[in-house]
Amino acid sequence: MIIKCFQKLKAIFMNDNKILLVSDFVGVGKVALSAMSPILSTMKANISFLPTAVVSNNFDYGNASIADLTNFMQDSLNVWKELNLEFDTIVTGILMNPKQVEIIKEIINYQSKKPLIISDPIMGDHGKLYNGLSMELVRASQLVALKADIILPNLTEFAFILNEKYPNDSEINHDLIISWLEKARKKGIKSAIITSVKIGEKYYVYGYEDDEIFRVEIEYIPTEVGGAGDIFTSLFVGKYLQEKDLKASVSYAAKILTNIIKKEYKPTSSKKKIEVRIQNYLQDVYRSL
Structure with missing residues (x-):
């Protein structure tokens, strides 16, 4: 009875x-x-x-057509201010330019109570920007990182945010990641969760909140998954809003995502990334609540 009441409250x-x-x-x-x-x-x-762009296809396909929606975002902001629409949490993904960051700031500023800001600065992987993206987007991501309460970049995106050169695999170690986290803290980034950190043969998610730095080891599955970051962010946000525990929410998101990829993954000689048919796993997400 107590457990059911707690679930209803959540x-x-x-x-x-x-x-x-x-x-x-x-x-x-x-x-x-x-x-x-x-x-x-x-x-x-x-x-x-609030859409920032319409994109023809996932960047993993190698090429994409992008329609920037900055003007639409501005028009939406103007209407929302008139309607006095309020938001408790704002989760940002890809932001195309610094003007879009200014729009987000305006949305934050007109709220009667400051919302929680969580940023997943989607920019690239393996040390490179995704095709079709520009350094203007990097600047936008750097700006929103300073405004956010929590950022969730992968290691490549974290390097761009800090203006650091992406290291070779042999150069990535625990001390390097700690030094980057300390640099982020000194720059004024409140909390950071860094995904896709490979040290030797092991994989981790690193993070910090206040004075605590932590890492969570992730089981490695030999495949690349398009949209894995979006799934991780969604699971993290959903759990964090329920429990307000950063490390526990990271562990939860990593566990559910790993289980989904295990079910989806089939050994193949193809080098293309797989995409998760997320509709097949929503019951798993629901049962995990």
Whole structure:
């Protein structure tokens, strides 16, 4: 009886917490808002959207057409201010330019209560920007990182945020990651969660909150997954809004994502990334709540 009452209270809290997802709509590919929306809805989130761009397909395909929606974002801001629409949490994904960051700041500023800001600065992987993206986007991500309460970059994106050269595999070690986390803290970044950190043969998620630095070891599955970051972020956000425990939310998101990839992965000679059919795993997410 007590457990059921607690679950109901968690569901009520999530429904009352109005979440604004700020990211791109992708035509082909189970990524970005098309991946995040079903997960957070399953986790009983009350979500709204502000698209930053419309993209023809996932960047993993090698080329993409991008329509920048900065003007639409500005128009939406103007209407929302008139309607006095309020948001408790703002989750940002890909931001195309510094003007979009200014729009996000304006949305934050007109709220009656400062929302929680969580940023997943989608820029690249393996030390490089995704095709079709520019250094203007990097600057936007650096600006929003200073405004956010929590950022969730992978190691490549973290290097861009800190203006650090991406290291060779042999140069990545615990001390290097700690030094980068300390640099981020000194720059004024409140909390950071760094995914896709490979040290030797092991994989980790690193993070810090206040004075605590932690890492969570991740089971390695020999495949690359398009949209894995969006799934991780959605699971993390949903759990964090329920429990407000950074490390526990990271562990939860990593565990659920790993289990999903295990079920989806099939050994293949193809070098293409797989994409998770997230609709097949929403029951798993629901049962984990």
